[in-house]
Amino acid sequence: MVRRKVANTLALAVLGLLQEKSMHPYEMASTLRERGKDSSFKITTGSLYDTVAALVRHEWITPVETVKDGRRPERTVYTTTETGQQEFVSWVDELIRTPVVEYPxxxxxxxxxxxxxxxxxxxxxxxxxxxxxxxxxxxxxxxxxxxxxxxxxxxxxxxxxxxxxxxxxxxxxxxxxxxxxxxxxxxxxxxxxxxxx
Amino acid sequence: MVRRKVANTLALAVLGLLQEKSMHPYEMASTLRERGKDSSFKITTGSLYDTVAALVRHEWITPVETVKDGRRPERTVYTTTETGQQEFVSWVDELIRTPVVEYPxxxxxxxxxxxxxxxxxxxxxxxxxxxxxxxxxxxxxxxxxxxxxxxxxxxxxxxxxxxxxxxxxxxxxxxxxxxxxxxxxxxxxxxxxxxxx
DNA sequence: AATCGGTTAGTCGGATCCGACTATACGGAT
DNA sequence: ATCCGTATAGTCGGATCCGACTAACCGATT
Missing domain, CATH: 1.10.287 (Helix Hairpins)
Structure with missing residues (x-):
C-alpha cells in the first residue's frame, strides 16, 4: 500500500465530479457548493487549481480543451483518465476500509x-x-x-x-x-x- | 475574535508544556510522547521546530539559554512569556467553546x-x-x-x-x-x- | 578496537495550502 | 450613460508542513 501520490481529499472530489462529465475547475467548485459537498470537502480556489495541476502531473486527469470566450480568462476543461477512474474507486475503498488517525x-x-x-x-x-x-x-x-x-x-x-x-x-x-x-x-x-x- | 497568529495545535502543546517548566524542543517531543499525547497532537520534528520558531516570532515564548554540551548540537531552552500564558488559556477556552468545521x-x-x-x-x-x-x-x-x-x-x-x-x-x-x-x-x-x- | 544500533538534537528543501488579489462581463438601479 | 454589486475564471506569493537527512554520543556485541 504505497503512499498515494495526491493525498488531499479535494482531489477525490475532483475525480468524483469528472466521473460524471468533463468540467473546468471553476465549475467544479460551484457544482460542489450547489450540492452541499462543501461540508465534506474544504474548497478554496487556490487549493483547487493546485490540486487539479497535481492530478494532471500524475495523469489521473487530462485537459481536453481550453475554451476562449470573448476577452474572459480561458477555461481549461478536464476529463478523468482510465488510471484516474481506477484510482478513484480504489481510493474510496481504502478510505472506507482503513481508519486513519486524525487530530481534531x-x-x-x-x-x-x-x-x-x-x-x-x-x-x-x-x-x-x-x-x-x-x-x-x-x-x-x-x-x-x-x-x-x-x-x-x-x-x-x-x-x-x-x-x-x-x-x-x-x-x-x-x-x-x-x-x-x-x-x-x-x-x-x-x-x-x-x-x- | 481575530484569527490566531499561530494556529496549529502543536503550538498549543508546546505552550502547555512550557507552563510547567522550561524545555528544549527535543525534550518537548519526548515528554509528549511519554505522556501519550501523541494521539492528540501530530508530532513531527520538522513541524515542531517551525512551530517553536513561530511562537518565538510572536513572543509567546522566548529562549532562555542555549546549552553547549561537548561537541553535540546546541540545545536551546525556551520559556513561556506572560502573553504566552494568557494566550494559552484563552486559546483552550476558545477551542472548547466554539466548534470548528473539520474535514476528516x-x-x-x-x-x-x-x-x-x-x-x-x-x-x-x-x-x-x-x-x-x-x-x-x-x-x-x-x-x-x-x-x-x-x-x-x-x-x-x-x-x-x-x-x-x-x-x-x-x-x-x-x-x-x-x-x-x-x-x-x-x-x-x-x-x-x-x-x- | 571496530562495528552496530539506538538515543539525543536539530537542519533543510521541496511540496502543499490558501488568502488576497486581478480582471472581465453583466444586469439593474440611479 | 454611469455606477455598483455580483458572477465568472483564475493567478500568485508567502506561510506552513513534514519527510529525509546529518551528526555526535553511548553502550553492548563481536
Missing part, C-alpha cells in the same frame, strides 16, 4: 481542559453544547428539505447521516462531561503545584 | 460511498468496523492501565474518554450502515446513467 482541534483542547479550572471548563463545555445543538438542528433541517422532498436518493446524502450521528455523540459527551464537573464526579486535583498536564 | 478523510469517502456499489461498500464498512473495534479495545486497555493504577488523576486522561466515545459512535454508524445495505434498507439507485454523485 477539540481533541487537542480537551487535553488541556484542566487549564481552565472547573467553573470555566464547565461553562465552556456548556456553550459548546449549545452550539452543537444548533448545528444539529440546522443539519437535520437541511437533510429533511433535500431528502424529504424526494429530490435525491438517500444514498447521496449518506455523509449527512454520518455527520449527524457523530455530532450527536459529541454533544452527548460534552453535556455529560459538563454535568460531571458540575456535580463533582469529575474533580480537579488540588492546585498545589502548577496543574501539570 | 472518512467524511469525504462516505460522500462517494455510492461508487463502490452495494457489495463492496458493505464489505469495506465491515472491515472498518473490525479495525475500529480493535482500536477501541486497545484504547480502553491503555486507559485502564494508566488510570486504573491511580498513577494519574482522571482529568489528565479525559481526552482519552472523549476519543473513545467518538470512536464508539463511529463504530455504531459503520455497523448499522453496513447492515442496512445488507438487508436492503439502504439501496442503490438503478445503474442507468452513471451513478452521478
Amino acid at each position: 482541534k477539540f481533541l487537542a483542547a480537551v487535553s488541556y481542559l484542566g487549564a481552565l479550572g472547573p467553573e470555566r471548563a464547565a461553562d465552556a463545555l456548556g456553550e459548546r453544547a449549545g452550539q452543537l445543538e444548533l448545528q444539529i438542528t440546522e443539519a437535520r433541517q437541511m437533510m429533511a428539505d433535500t431528502v424529504g422532498s424526494g429530490l435525491l436518493p438517500r444514498l447521496f446524502m449518506i455523509e449527512g447521516e454520518y455527520g449527524l450521528h457523530v455530532l450527536a455523540a459529541e454533544l452527548e459527551w460534552t453535556v455529560r462531561t459538563r454535568d460531571e464537573i458540575r456535580d463533582g464526579t469529575l474533580t480537579w486535583p488540588a492546585a498545589d503545584g502548577t496543574w501539570s498536564a | 478523510k472518512f467524511l469525504a469517502a462516505v460522500s462517494y460511498l455510492g461508487a463502490l456499489g452495494p457489495e463492496r461498500a458493505a464489505d469495506a464498512l465491515g472491515e472498518r468496523a473490525g479495525q475500529l473495534e480493535l482500536q477501541i479495545t486497545e484504547a480502553r486497555q491503555m486507559m485502564a492501565d494508566t488510570v486504573g493504577s491511580g498513577l494519574l488523576p482522571r482529568l489528565f486522561m479525559i481526552e482519552g474518554e472523549y476519543g473513545l466515545h467518538v470512536l464508539a459512535a463511529e463504530l455504531e454508524w459503520t455497523v448499522r450502515t453496513r447492515d442496512e445495505i445488507r438487508d436492503g434498507t439502504l439501496t442503490w439507485p438503478a445503474a442507468d446513467g452513471t451513478w452521478s454523485a
Whole structure:
C-alpha cells in the first residue's frame, strides 16, 4: 500500500465530479457548493487549481480543451483518465476500509481542559453544547428539505447521516462531561503545584 | 475574535508544556510522547521546530539559554512569556467553546460511498468496523492501565474518554450502515446513467 | 578496537495550502 | 450613460508542513 501520490481529499472530489462529465475547475467548485459537498470537502480556489495541476502531473486527469470566450480568462476543461477512474474507486475503498488517525482541534483542547479550572471548563463545555445543538438542528433541517422532498436518493446524502450521528455523540459527551464537573464526579486535583498536564 | 497568529495545535502543546517548566524542543517531543499525547497532537520534528520558531516570532515564548554540551548540537531552552500564558488559556477556552468545521478523510469517502456499489461498500464498512473495534479495545486497555493504577488523576486522561466515545459512535454508524445495505434498507439507485454523485 | 544500533538534537528543501488579489462581463438601479 | 454589486475564471506569493537527512554520543556485541 504505497503512499498515494495526491493525498488531499479535494482531489477525490475532483475525480468524483469528472466521473460524471468533463468540467473546468471553476465549475467544479460551484457544482460542489450547489450540492452541499462543501461540508465534506474544504474548497478554496487556490487549493483547487493546485490540486487539479497535481492530478494532471500524475495523469489521473487530462485537459481536453481550453475554451476562449470573448476577452474572459480561458477555461481549461478536464476529463478523468482510465488510471484516474481506477484510482478513484480504489481510493474510496481504502478510505472506507482503513481508519486513519486524525487530530481534531477539540481533541487537542480537551487535553488541556484542566487549564481552565472547573467553573470555566464547565461553562465552556456548556456553550459548546449549545452550539452543537444548533448545528444539529440546522443539519437535520437541511437533510429533511433535500431528502424529504424526494429530490435525491438517500444514498447521496449518506455523509449527512454520518455527520449527524457523530455530532450527536459529541454533544452527548460534552453535556455529560459538563454535568460531571458540575456535580463533582469529575474533580480537579488540588492546585498545589502548577496543574501539570 | 481575530484569527490566531499561530494556529496549529502543536503550538498549543508546546505552550502547555512550557507552563510547567522550561524545555528544549527535543525534550518537548519526548515528554509528549511519554505522556501519550501523541494521539492528540501530530508530532513531527520538522513541524515542531517551525512551530517553536513561530511562537518565538510572536513572543509567546522566548529562549532562555542555549546549552553547549561537548561537541553535540546546541540545545536551546525556551520559556513561556506572560502573553504566552494568557494566550494559552484563552486559546483552550476558545477551542472548547466554539466548534470548528473539520474535514476528516472518512467524511469525504462516505460522500462517494455510492461508487463502490452495494457489495463492496458493505464489505469495506465491515472491515472498518473490525479495525475500529480493535482500536477501541486497545484504547480502553491503555486507559485502564494508566488510570486504573491511580498513577494519574482522571482529568489528565479525559481526552482519552472523549476519543473513545467518538470512536464508539463511529463504530455504531459503520455497523448499522453496513447492515442496512445488507438487508436492503439502504439501496442503490438503478445503474442507468452513471451513478452521478 | 571496530562495528552496530539506538538515543539525543536539530537542519533543510521541496511540496502543499490558501488568502488576497486581478480582471472581465453583466444586469439593474440611479 | 454611469455606477455598483455580483458572477465568472483564475493567478500568485508567502506561510506552513513534514519527510529525509546529518551528526555526535553511548553502550553492548563481536
